[in-house]
Amino acid sequence: MSARKQAAGKNPMLQPDNRGPRTTKRGDQVAERIKSWITDGELRPGMRLNKEAELQEIFNVSRGSIRDALKALEVQGLVRLSTGPDGGATITRIPLARAFQSLQNYLFFESISLEDIYAVRRVLEPLLAAGAVEHLTDTHLEALERSVEACEPFAVSHERALDQRHEDIRFHDVLAAANPNAFLRSICQIINQMLHNLVIVAGNVTQDDYQAFGRQTVAAHRAILEAAQRRDAGAVEKLMAVHMEDAEAQLRKVHAALQQKLVLDSDLGLHAGSKRRS
Template sequence: MEAVKIDRQKLSDRVALQIEQWITAGHVRPGAKLPSVRELCQLFNVGRTAVRDAITTLKGKGLVEVRHGNGTFVRQSDCSRVFQGVSLVRKEDIHKLFAVRKILEAGTAELAAVHRNTDHLYHMKKALERLAQADSRDGWRADLHFHLAIAEATQNEHLVQLMQTVSSAIRKGIMDCHRIILADAEQERVIFHQHVAVFEAIRDAKPEQARQAMVEHLAHVEALLNGTL
């Protein structure tokens, strides 16, 4: 797990967001115990109050439960169950999932181009670097982190929560995509450059271009999963 040092703005909210990222990205599984309050303070370089408030926030969202004397444990988020049963084997399921992604993520990219700051761009760029360097077997993690980082760049907690709601289904689609491109270097190159195009539009504060780049990327991946490329 990675922990990025937290700045002084809304400490508890940002700690909660990073821990939530650990959970949605699968770094901490349901039933697993989180690091202690002292360890989290050290990881994020914040005080105990910020960590405790973050845990309270996560508890309110139903993401964790506090067992007195034992610590804080990850629980299955109710909202994530909405997409638990999604199977990407059938073309109908692929179409339904990507209909949601195109509506949600195109708008997210557009807003990210308006509201992103240097920290957001840093996290997106680091995800891209990991994506470029990773073996395709593990590239899906960097891919998922990139899409979640875009949601964070909107600075809209409701959009972030919506992304986390569908993150389990998005993860399945991304993993399936990376299984395919494992044997197709050209598709791997194309998809990477599509990510770069989204990033550059967000970096350059071009909302419409960011939206279009995301739509083109998602349409390409959908066609790839459907076997129509």
């Protein structure tokens, strides 16, 4: 039996594949084959791929082609690469931050406005919050309470106010985490990521306006939290709808606008992989 067949026999998931047009690079073919295993459920997050040398034998390709394939999968967020004696490629869930990065970089060329974002938030956030109520654990409720307390009273200093702005959004992240609808949850989490990272430029805004917005947000979050503690999903949905309307109205009042930017890996802590041995 050849070394290639022996290597494949050790792990029946890793069978050679010679399909695909000859114009496709071998590294791309290998990456596509590994993705098909993930799609078919043969590889799941946390499972390890064979070592590079074994993958070379299995696919009968060069070391460079295997590294190209693994690098492509790493960039897509499908594998995590590590070095050392126990290093290699591990299948991973695609991080939300990576999905957000791709979407925001796509939207960079689409002239998205705050009005566009809030048109979606007004519809989805009340549904998200109401659907989360019966699934809120004590841990979720404690996190919501800490979020409200962190923003009360609203800070005067710019640095502290910025921290509180991010904490305001985290309140919505906690609600999203409790909602069992994965599709709705993911969309709202991505919107929250956008609000965390997009720069809001406001004109004609006074310190009084800024603090009034902060106090209004804290009051809204406090009311939503109290309704959630009572497990009153209907009240939570209505309060969240009002909160979204008020938040957009306040941003309109100060003539807020988005200053979009491309999202770098360094912005999200997504530094591409560790150094590999030469």
